Amino acid sequence: MGFSRRRLLVGSGALALAGLMGVSAQRAEASEELLEPRLVLKSSTDGRRTVALTLDACPGGFDAKIISALVEWRVPATIFMTGAWIHSNPTGLAAILAHRDLFAIGNHGAHHVPAVLGERHIYGIKVAGDLSAIRDEVGRGEEAILAATGARPVWYRGATALYSPAALPAIEGMGFSIAGFSLNADMGASLPAAVVVSRMRQAKDGEVIIAHANQPNRPSGFGVIAGVRALLDQDVTFVRLDSMTQSIASL
Numbered sequence: 001m002g003f004s005r006r007r008l009l010v011g012s013g014a015l016a017l018a019g020l021m022g023v024s025a026q027r028a029e030a031s032e033e034l035l036e037p038r039l040v041l042k043s044s045t046d047g048r049r050t051v052a053l054t055l056d057a058c059p060g061g062f063d064a065k066i067i068s069a070l071v072e073w074r075v076p077a078t079i080f081m082t083g084a085w086i087h088s089n090p091t092g093l094a095a096i097l098a099h100r101d102l103f104a105i106g107n108h109g110a111h112h113v114p115a116v117l118g119e120r121h122i123y124g125i126k127v128a129g130d131l132s133a134i135r136d137e138v139g140r141g142e143e144a145i146l147a148a149t150g151a152r153p154v155w156y157r158g159a160t161a162l163y164s165p166a167a168l169p170a171i172e173g174m175g176f177s178i179a180g181f182s183l184n185a186d187m188g189a190s191l192p193a194a195v196v197v198s199r200m201r202q203a204k205d206g207e208v209i210i211a212h213a214n215q216p217n218r219p220s221g222f223g224v225i226a227g228v229r230a231l232l233d234q235d236v237t238f239v240r241l242d243s244m245t246q247s248i249a250s251l
């Protein structure tokens, strides 16, 4: 299956990126033809345990306490924003953009529409339906981020992180790399804080962690903060996804 061909190497001593394809098995609403791309960092040669924290800002609110903790501890992260979130969270957007040195911005689509063909719902969300609608979701999300930040995002993560196979080359054809993940820390901000911490503290070297920054009223966010703290206390290094793409481009 196609993702092994996308193994990308970066310069010596740096991180490499390997996209491995995994088919979602545990999501009851998703049938087997949907893909959940897996993304991991290749181990760095200096032996330090390194992970990437990614936070989705789907539609919803702004979990300011997570961003505050990351700023206080100088922890970089990649934040995937929807156009809808940008428009409804100007304060949150400003808080993130005040720390461009820490936070990279990824494209999470315009309206949080899954990049899935056909007529169905995933987690209650109506899917895009066809490739034209998928490109519209990706392109309008890109424009929203460009307007808000002045920079074009290079990573795309679709709503629900599930994709029809045909959606992946369509999105890549627009210049995006697909932002999979390897460790689901909060299951859509649905997990208790203690469970989130437990998952995060066990992150292996190279793990790409997904959590959410749009559910300030759920307990998961406290777990994300404690999980980051636990990893820092284990001397884990955090990187942003864009630091890798820059390395790849320089080859």
Ligand SMILES: [Zn+2]
Pocket (backbone or CB within 6 Å): 056, 057, 058, 059, 108, 112, 158, 159, 160
């Ligand atoms: Zn989302």
